[in-house]
Structure formats: C-alpha cells, structure tokens
Amino acid sequence: MTEPRLRHLLGIEDLSRSMAERILKTAQAFHEIGKRPVRKVPTLRGKTIINVFYEASTRTRTSFELAGKRLSADVVNIGGSSSSVTKGESLRDTVATLDAMHANVIVLRHSVSGAAHYVARHTQAAVVNAGDGMHQHPTQALLDVFTIRQHKGEDLSGLTVAICGDILHSRVARSNLLLLRLLGARVRLCGPRTLLPHRAQALGAELYDRLEPALEGADVVMMLRIQRERLGASLFPSLREYSRYFGLNARRLALARPDVIVMHPGPINRGVEIADDVADGPHSVILNQVEAGVAVRMAVLYYCATEPGTELMES
C-alpha cells in the first residue's frame, strides 16, 4: 500500500490527526531499531538531508543527524556561529543553494519565528522545522506525545497535561498545545501571569498563574526550560523567585495523579525549574523523550524524503 508523503513539517498545523497518528505509529517501528544490534535500515539510501542550524544545539542536531544516518541517508551539517548568514535575504539564497544541490530534506533551526515557513516557500526540498524562534518545534511535540502514549496508552482523550514555565516565549509549548489538542488531551498552561498567552484559551487551553492548582490531578507534567537570557527582562522574576513559585519539586508533584509522568525538553536547569529528585525520580520520563526523539525524527524524515509508493523499511 502506498504511504502518504509529508510536503513539509513547519508546524503542527501541517498535520491532520491521521497523519500525526501515522507518524507516531511509524516511529514505533523505528523505535525498535534503536535497540537492535544493527541500528540501521536502508530506507533513505541515496537521499540527502542537510541540517542547517543557525542556533547552537547539541541534542536536537545530534538527534536529527542520527535519525538520518540510521535511515542510511547522506547527512550534512551546516551552521553554527561560523556561518555569517543570518539575515532573511541571505537565508533565502542559502536555501536556494542547498536546493540546487538536490537536498531532499532541509532541517532548519533559526532564531527568527517564521524562518522555516519563509524557507519552505523557496525550495523544492522538504523543510522540517527544528525550532524557529518563539514559534514552533513540531518534532519536539511529536516525541513528547510518543512518550506520553508509551506510558498512558494510545488514546489521549481524558488525559490532563500541565505545561509549566515561560509559555509565552516557548515554541515547545505552542507545538505541544496544538498537537495535544488535536489528539484530544486536556491542556493546562501554567506560568507567571506576564508569561501566559491569553490567546491560548481560544485554542482550548486552561490558564493557571499558580503551579499548585495546575498540577492537581494532572496525568502529565511538562516543565519548560528557563531561558536564562530572558532574565532581567521586566516580564520575568529573578531566578530564585521563579524557582520558589514555579519550580517542580517532589512535594508539589504529590498534587498530581500518583502515576503522573514528568517531562522536560532538555537541557534541564537543575534546581531552577526542576529539582534533582524529580528530574531523576521514578516519575521522570525525560530520557525516554530523548530516546523517542530519534525514532520520531526517523519517521518524519521518512515521510518527507521518500518517493510516493516507497515501502516502509525495505530490507
């Protein structure tokens, strides 16, 4: 049977519910491959994947690079601080260049919201948004949902997910809100009042400006990374104050359901948004998220890079 393709993955809006579920199911198959002695399939042999990272990133870039290599694609990394190209115009020319080199997929991380959409308009390659400013990070949401389903079952309806931190500026929160709602979960957004986006209510989220009620009865608690560079902005309390009111510790976590899982996109600020005993405790699924990341990105690359009609994991 012919698999559908994904033209781009710029945001969760690019996914229908059935496409999202198809990606998650395919990721499940790839997840098994990561545990085999031979962690590789020939699915994308002869395809070209270019990771273009204008923002520093170790874990996301490594995750995409491994995903591509385990699919047998040729993977090339571009970027980092050495690339002087950060203005919109030049970004367009850079992407046109990669397109002319017959890239199949361009994985883009950029500090400007909307960069991935901009790039997608100027390339025949599929574009996967690996984080654009404060906008979206769709593969993060997919891997988060993958991890939730591992622990809570495939049906998310009836689950309560609390996302806590600087919601306003978080691409992780935005993508998760959209995907979780698409799949039927209840979403609570929690953070200091100045960091809560009031538009989110229209998307079906419940807003909390205190941590305790947001945690109450939650099935899933997703803590966001504090961007220390935002400190000093008037929107943001001091680190110490933030941690005091919005840091997750074992005592607060007891308000959630007994089988709650705790998530974090990483890298974590230990002792700031999350205490050590929670990050390393029995409810934490943070490393499961990392593991899921490679599998989910393999699935996304698969749907972006294969020709129509390709059979999954020919071998």
Added chain:
Amino acid sequence: MTEPRLRHLLGIEDLSRSMAERILKTAQAFHEIGKRPVRKVPTLRGKTIINVFYEASTRTRTSFELAGKRLSADVVNIGGSSSSVTKGESLRDTVATLDAMHANVIVLRHSVSGAAHYVARHTQAAVVNAGDGMHQHPTQALLDVFTIRQHKGEDLSGLTVAICGDILHSRVARSNLLLLRLLGARVRLCGPRTLLPHRAQALGAELYDRLEPALEGADVVMMLRIQRERLGASLFPSLREYSRYFGLNARRLALARPDVIVMHPGPINRGVEIADDVADGPHSVILNQVEAGVAVRMAVLYYCATEPGTELMES
C-alpha cells in the same frame, strides 16, 4: 578502457585540454545522478576524502562533502576557526598527518596563495585546491564551464565571456581565464583600472575599465563577488560608487546578446555587484552553477581517488 588519473588539481595548468573535457564529460554522467531517487553510486567506497578548510565556507565545503558522499567515500571535515594551525610550517605537519592516516584526497581551502601547491609537495594523497588566497579555484572554473556548455553547447570557440569585478584579487577570475582560453573562448576582463591585472593580456584576455563596452555582445557575463573586506583599501572605490559604475542591472545587461547567460560564483551581494532583477531574472544561471558544482566535484574526486583501471560508476 582504463581511465587516466589526476595526480592533483592545484590549478588549471594541471589540465590538458583533453583532460578538462574528460572531466566535463564525466561530470555530465554524475549530473544525472543528482536527479535520481537514489543519489549515490558506490564508485569511491572505502576511499577517504578530507576537507581541510582554513577559510570559512559553506557552499564549497558542502558541495565537496556531498560530492564525496554521493560517491560513497568516507568524508571527514577539518578546520574552521577552531583550528589554530595557519602557519606554513604547521600546515605541512597537518598534511603529513592526514597523509599518514591514508587520505586519498585532501581538499584544501586556505587564505595563502600557493598553499595547495605547498601541501601537494608533502603528501602522497591527491590534493584538490578549493581556493588558495588570490591564486586559483579550479573546480569553480570547471563548474562554470560546465554550466556554459549546458547553455551554449560544447564548443566554446567563438563565445565571448565577460568577467567583471575585482579581477586582480580573484582566484575565480584567474582560473576561469585559464580554462576558458584553453577551451577556445574569448575572455574580457572588466573592472576598475586599479583592479585589472595587466599581465592578463599576455594570457589572451582583453581588458576593460568600463562595464558597458565589456558587456556589448557578450554571450556570458560572469560577475565576481565584492570582497567587502577590501573596501577602504586605496585600490577600491566605495561600495556605492562601485555599484554605480560596475553593478550589473537589467538596463546594462541589455547591451549583451539577447541569449546572454549571467553567472556568479556566490554568495551574491544583492544590490552591489548584481541587482535583484538580474540575479533572479531569466538570464541568470547562478543556481545551475551550484547544481553543476556537485557533479563537477564528483568527477574531479573520481579522477583523483580511483586506482588506475577502475571502471566508471560500477554499480
């Protein structure tokens, strides 16, 4: 039939006319591979290609990296600002080291003119010059000629090519002049008088210190990138003045032949040496050059890395 080998590609002088044509013909075969679903041949499996880039470069390094990977070679990147080794003596030791690791090909970009020749004397690996100071950039000339032949046919004799910009300091201009003359084209070099090399006349070029007459009746116009770091040197007018007298726009381009093609080695400075409507217009073949780059570099790596007697593109 046994294919000849290329010991090094340091400059266009390393090529006979027949070897140049052989590379261009082989590049044609590789050019097709870039469009296939599987963009990969096993030709250089088990060969080691090391890209040593002492100058920052995104497009040339990516082009060589993809060329090597699509030939199934093992490709390793070295360099960038993290490498502190920039003095001649250390360069020699670095190259001796890569040689001892049994590199088949060392692709070198270096800010010092003559660096590739220097390195070639100290290694058993084949050395491909990917740009050495103000000296040469032979694969750029080969990909430019490849692109010209795509549009103008295989025989360059009778064609008029105008190369415009800071000729004196341009390795692209130097390599193109030599290759175009070797293949029988007429070459016009055009730029501010202080940036024209008077020796070039001995190589058969015609010199122009104004843009309009250089464009008149040209079949090919090749614009050079302005190196902004040279601004302020006494040889160079201001950016605005430069653009006013030597920038290519649609009005000026009308002086050339109706079927003129416009080339640029990239990255382009939009609005400086080339206007948007020309760069993105119907005469522009700038992205064809990028596309040709991967194919031409595959061909060069093929002739440098294969053992004598290897059959092309065994598969």
Added chain:
Amino acid sequence: MTEPRLRHLLGIEDLSRSMAERILKTAQAFHEIGKRPVRKVPTLRGKTIINVFYEASTRTRTSFELAGKRLSADVVNIGGSSSSVTKGESLRDTVATLDAMHANVIVLRHSVSGAAHYVARHTQAAVVNAGDGMHQHPTQALLDVFTIRQHKGEDLSGLTVAICGDILHSRVARSNLLLLRLLGARVRLCGPRTLLPHRAQALGAELYDRLEPALEGADVVMMLRIQRERLGASLFPSLREYSRYFGLNARRLALARPDVIVMHPGPINRGVEIADDVADGPHSVILNQVEAGVAVRMAVLYYCATEPGTELMES
C-alpha cells in the same frame, strides 16, 4: 571463537596484559586495511559512535572519526567551543542524553582529569577516554606501543624507553608509563626537576633531571609536546631555556642506541622540544605513530562496540 569485550577504556588500568596484546594484534589486522584500495570493513555497521570533544583537537578527533567510518559505524561529532556544557553536572546530563540515543561508544576528550571515569558511571555506552586533563590518554599509549613493536619486535622486555618533557602534567606520559611497565619495558622519565612526579618511582620508572643521561643507551626516545600555556608558571623555565636543556637535537640523540627510534604524540613544536633534523630524520617514527593511531583506535572501538560472539572483520 568468541572475542572478549572491553566495557570501557578509561585508562591503562582497564587492560590486562593479555587484553592489551589482543588489541595490539587486532590493530595489526586493521593496519593492513588502511593500505588497501578499499579501506573499509563492515564490522561495526549499524553501531553508533559519538565523539564528544570538549577540548579542541584535530588529529585525535580525525583519527577516531576515520577509525569509526572505516569500520562502517555511524559517527557523530559533538563539541568544540560551541558547546557551552563544561560543568560536571551538565556533562552528566549530556552523556545521559547520548546514552538515551543508543550510542554504542562515547569517545570523550575533556580538560578535567577524571571526566571519562565520571561519564562512564552514567552511561550504558562504552566510554573511550581520548584524553582527560592531566590524567590519561590510553589510545595514545597503545598506538605508541604498536609503533615500538613495529620497529623493535613484539617483546618489549629489555627495551629502554626514555620519555622526556613536562612529565608531571602529561596524560601521554602517564598512560605510556603504565602500559610500557605492563609489557615489561624499562621506563626513564626525564624533565626539569619541578616537572617530575616523584610518585612515578613507585610505578617502576627511573627519574632523570638532565636529558643526556636519560638518552644514553635508550632504544626509544619519546618527546612530549610543550604546552605553551604553562609558560610563565613558576614551574617552567622560559621556552628558550627549556629548549637549550631539554630539546632533542641530532648531537644529543647520538647518545642513544644507534637504532634508536624517536617518537612524539604531535603536534610538534619544531625547534622547541625537537629539532627539525630529528623530527624529519631517519630515526623519527612520528608519522608511523599517526598511521598506527587509526588502526589501534579501530581495534579499541571494535572491542568496545561489538556484541559478544561477533567474528572479527566479517566480510
């Protein structure tokens, strides 16, 4: 017959004499592969090797990267100055992340002594120490011994090896002392008195604070790289004074045995710890060391990454 595995290679203490000899023997087989037209075996296909280099390194990183690729593993590089993660806590989380991505081997270079041991306690992957502060660099010692055996035969007992330079701060000296003693060689450590570790006598070394007597009758002279950043510390004389008393030149080398070999881990400071005529002279085996490095690292990766029962170099 089933090959044994290596859980980690953090220091020479991880090796029994028979395991060390097994690695050296396997390296011999891989050494031949580097000279073949096809420098690649499928041994580690589908395995993931992650090079995590917190300290800048060209030769060691390249050597490990080539070793992994020639074994057909998927190799990913992380680090350099772009990685902000240098504190212990974050190092632990970084490694846990790589572990969750199912790395088979983590190759770590870090400026902190003991970093590799620390990391090894937090990962299921095998950890290979590629240099940790002033502590150890075990693959360097293995490749040095490999090179000595190439020139002096397999039995090191009866050989006298003089290691000269800043012994106190050298991870190369420490690993070599341990491995050479394990294999039965006599070891002389030589350097300015302030840079000699008096504990080393307990490990069976003879200490010399002058170069000439240390060289007398030596079969092997191993010069250490002067870390210029230590100049100015009170322990260290000026570069000129150091070179005058502890630099190796042809006149001094004549004190050693006529068939002496001269080694250096590289990169060399020509004219400081070693004179040009010695570095490039007939006794120098410095490039043989580099060549051996790839083979030895292939062997180490092989014993770290294969499942028990894997047959060597299936092909």
